[in-house]
Amino acid sequence: MVTPAPASGAVAATPSRVDVSPEAATFLVSLTAQHGPLMFHQSGGCCDGSSPMCYPVGFFRVGAVDVHLGDLHVDGIDPIEVYMSRSQFEYWKYTHLTIDVVPGRGAGFSVESPEGKRFLIRSRMLTDEELRAFGLDEAVARAGAVTPA
Numbered sequence: 580m581v582t583p584a585p586a587s588g589a590v591a592a593t594p595s596r597v598d599v600s601p602e603a604a605t606f607l608v609s610l611t612a613q614h615g616p617l618m619f620h621q622s623g624g625c626c627d628g629s630s631p632m633c634y635p636v637g638f639f640r641v642g643a644v645d646v647h648l649g650d651l652h653v654d655g656i657d658p659i660e661v662y663m664s665r666s667q668f669e670y671w672k673y674t675h676l677t678i679d680v681v682p683g684r685g686a687g688f689s690v691e692s693p694e695g696k697r698f699l700i701r702s703r704m705l706t707d708e709e710l711r712a713f714g715l716d717e718a719v720a721r722a723g724a725v726t727p728a
Contacts, residue, residue, distance in 0.1 A: 594709045597649040597661045600679040604653040606696065607633075611656045614690050619678065620645070621663035621671075621700065631661075631678050631698045632689045651678065673715060674702045 599607065611617055616636040622629050632639070641647075646668040650658035661678070663671065683697040691698055710716040 594675075594712050595649045596675055596713075597651060598675070598677045599651040599653060599659075600677055600701075603678050603680040603698065604651075606680045606691070606694075607651070607653050607659065608655055610690050610694075616657050617659050617690065619651070619659060619661040619698075621648075621661070621667065621676070623664050623667045629700070630689065631700055633691055633698055634688070635690065636660075648676065671702070672713075673705055673710070675705055675709065677701045677703075 607617065610633065614635045617633055618636050618639065618641075619631050619633050620639050620641065622632050641662050644665050645662045646665050648661045648663060648668075650660050652658055661676075677700070678698055679701050680691070680696050680698055682695060684692070684695075689698065705713065705715065707716065
């Protein structure tokens with residue numbers, strides 16, 4: 580597993596790439612009471628589209644092809660680690676992800692499935708401050724400097 584590291588000289592307290600909505604946080608407290616400590620893996624689009632999949636810790640094996648995006652901090656429970664595959668991260672590295680919950684049918688293997696709710700990702704582009712903290716501002720500047728022939 581890989582944790583995206585900020586470039587050298589980045590601010591000491593880097594912003595998070597992931598967050599959780601208040602509604603999802605409340606739901607995660609309930610799910611943790613039922614299933615124990617949890618983790619997320621952002622699905623790459625196979626069986627359940629690109630849903631954030633929530634598992635009890637140890638039920639999904641992360642490895643060298645996975646990137647640790649960060650941890651969700653919810654009052655009353657242990658931090659919840661969030662991962663995605665390295666190849667998917669290459670497409671999403673300029674975005675901040677917020678895990679939210681809405682009514683609906685959950686993903687087949689995710690713990691919310693029988694609860695009549697489903698997790699989803701809300702995303703936004705990283706701010707200039709976040710780009711600098713993650714060492715991505717130079718790549719963005721280079722891309723903007725390219726002019727079509």
